[in-house]
Amino acid sequence: MVQQHQQELKKQLWNIANSLRGNMSADDFRDYILGLIFYKYLSDKLNTYADQLLSEDGIVFAKIDETTAEGQEYLEAVKEETLDKLGYFLKPAELFHVLAERGANDKFILDDVTNVLNHIEQSTMGVDSADDFNGLFDDLDLTSNKLGKTPDARNKLIAKVLEHLDNIDFHLESSEIDILGDAYEYLIGMFASGAGKKAGEFYTPQMVSKLLAKLVTLNNPHIKSVYDPTCGSGSLLLRVAKEANNPDLKFYGQEQNPSTYNLARMNMIMHDVHYTRFDIQNDDTLEVPAHFEQRFSAVVANPPFSADWSANPLHMNNERFADYGKLAPKGKADFAFVQHMIHQLADNGTMAVVLPHGVLFRGAAEGHIRKHLIKEKNYLDMVIGLPANIFFGTSIPTCVLVLKKHRKADDNVLFIDASNHFEKGTNNNVMSEEDLQRILDAVSKRDFIDKYAFAATQTDLAENDYNLNIPRYVDTFEDEALVDLREVAQQLVANDKAMLETDKIIADFCDELGVEIPFGIVK
Known part of the structure; x- marks a missing residue:
């Protein structure tokens, strides 16, 4: 009912x-x-x-x-x-x-x-x-x-x-308040589907939100707080609440776009989140972080892909970036968001972030930061490749990075290639519940699954020079079917016979009409 x-x-x-x-x-x-x-x-x-x-x-x-x-x-x-x-x-x-x-x-x-x-x-x-x-x-x-x-x-x-x-x-009635909240979020999603390139600024597709929420609450459903530095309409924060087992969960977020910031606050209230349980701020997260001194049990985000940021050298004095020795490039803020999120993450927390595939293999400063995160910090826990064209406004392939501060020295890094598992939609591809469960089963197993998952050791990562390109770890190559040369030869002979028969029919027809046989026709 x-x-x-x-x-x-x-x-x-x-x-x-x-x-x-x-x-x-x-x-x-x-x-x-x-x-x-x-x-x-x-x-x-x-x-x-x-x-x-x-x-x-x-x-x-x-x-x-x-x-x-x-x-x-x-x-x-x-x-x-x-x-x-x-x-x-x-x-x-x-x-x-x-x-x-x-x-x-x-x-x-x-x-x-x-x-x-x-x-x-x-x-x-x-x-x-x-x-x-x-x-x-x-x-x-x-x-x-x-x-x-x-x-x-x-x-x-x-x-x-x-x-x-x-x-x-x-x-x-109190038992049905979320019905309206979910309907409101449904409308946000429907508007996003028609809003073109701007849609990604305020809405993360439902199944991707669900994946991130499950990843940060895995084995830890009693989280106390969740934070999203680019919270958009707040749908990702609210999705985490559905996976967490804490009615007093507190929500924290920051959103640069004023209209979307208003939408996020409305969305919280429409989901019956009391005003004392959420703190959403309006400003540029990388330049003016609103929750700098706080640490959170779970951190989730779908930041704007490869966005511009100042990359101001003064940021090297900021504790979010100082330890890495280099800043993310001015035209690609992806790793700047990762560093910011890690800074806000509690020591026993988990973060999951959606990023473009470029962060897995690009060199220069990004390669330096990536290597530091893996080799020196040992924060990287999972790399999950998602299907292309599942986000509104962009068709590029994306991935999810999962990072934790409480990993042991010999813990592996799980690679999952889910890029080929989706349903074709009208404008965008869609991950189904079955596709999501396949990922979660691989996360639970955390072992080799042919053409789908691989648990890489630190040695594996070092041998690849900390390049995280998924095909380096998960072999999805399919052998081409062997060609039967005899069958091909028989088909060519059959084709030749058919062509000769056609030529004869054309030539006979030309003779009857008393016209010249066209060039190339064999009589």
């Missing part, structure tokens, strides 16, 4: 989004539809909680008269409780249903919606949740021409969105 409700909710939400976005790009419309869904979520959640608080007095929150002294007294009491419990407050007149109903009656509601969203943020000022709500609705510019050329056209569109959403029962 729960799964059926979830599927129906996803279908309704996507139909609304798809039918209303018109000529607007998926990337643009995403911010509006997800922002308004979030507003409805906050409204319904507060309304439900306020009704519970007032039930003993037989009062319904939405019917409180704000103009009376008694009404104001009730509102102040509810506000105090909801700010402590939920972290924000809305007045009865600001509830989603109220504005949706006014819009359905052809009232002009754009200014009211804008004011309500501002009031939600203002209600948190001075309380612990303020940072998590600050600027949360900045991308919902209801005056934008993207929504329509005139105020009336924009109002008509937004009123229609609110009306459609108001007809959906989000079922906010």
Whole structure:
């Protein structure tokens, strides 16, 4: 029943989004539809909680008269409780249903919606949740021409969105809160699939997220914290929570893009993660790390592939990079992210990061850093080759590196070549549950599997000069079928006979017509 409700909710939400976005790009419309869904979520959640608080007095929150002294007294009491419990407050007149109903009656509601969203943020000022709500609705510019050329056209569109959403029962009972969160994340993924090259900035495909989450919680499901330095919409952090066995798990992340940063905070709240349990920051992680002094049980990331960064020589004085002797190249920040993640990793923790294949074999500074990580630090634990074209916006093959600080000197490094195990999708290839389980089985076995996995010793790595190119360790070469020369000769003879018969037919036909036989035809 729960799964059926979830599927129906996803279908309704996507139909609304798809039918209303018109000529607007998926990337643009995403911010509006997800922002308004979030507003409805906050409204319904507060309304439900306020009704519970007032039930003993037989009062319904939405019917409180704000103009009376008694009404104001009730509102102040509810506000105090909801700010402590939920972290924000809305007045009865600001509830989603109220504005949706006014819009359905052809009232002009754009200014009211804008004011309500501002009031939600203002209600948190001075309380612990303020940072998590600050600027949360900045991308919902209801005056934008993207929504329509005139105020009336924009109002008509937004009123229609609110009306459609108001007809959906989000079922906010505590046992089903994640249904809405998962549906919200489903929408993020659907928008990502239509957002082209930008999609990778805010969404990691579900099966890749699941793989990373399982890798960092393997044999350690009771992790206390998880960190993502390039957290996008936060889907990877939330995926780790599903694999961890800790209801009090704390989430930490950093995201450079302001719109995506807002999306991540909304995603946390929509998954009922209390504001005291997540700390998402907005800035450039490599240049201005927000959690520098903290260490985390699990670290996961899907950083932008081969991104630019400053590679400022002053970074050599930073403890994240100083020990390696060289910095990652200015045009390829991949190893800079790896070094940053290792710095943030607890001594008994595990990190898993998605990277382009180039990090496995490129030389110069990257080769130097790679060798240091393996030979001097012994941090590298696994290298997993993924199929090409499984990420939105890029078709390049990728890999997962798993690193740990608590490895023993003689521990091997597991190589897995999963590049040929996927299902062909419309725009992107897709890893199935079976493909994922094949990887996890190889991780569990941690031994030789023909044409799939190999456990390399430190000697093996040294003999390859710390080049991690997977074919050096996993032989996936398939022998070509032996050619039967006799069969080929027989086929050539048959072809010649057929050609001669055809020539004879053409020649006879030409004789009947009394025309010259074409050049090359054998009579």
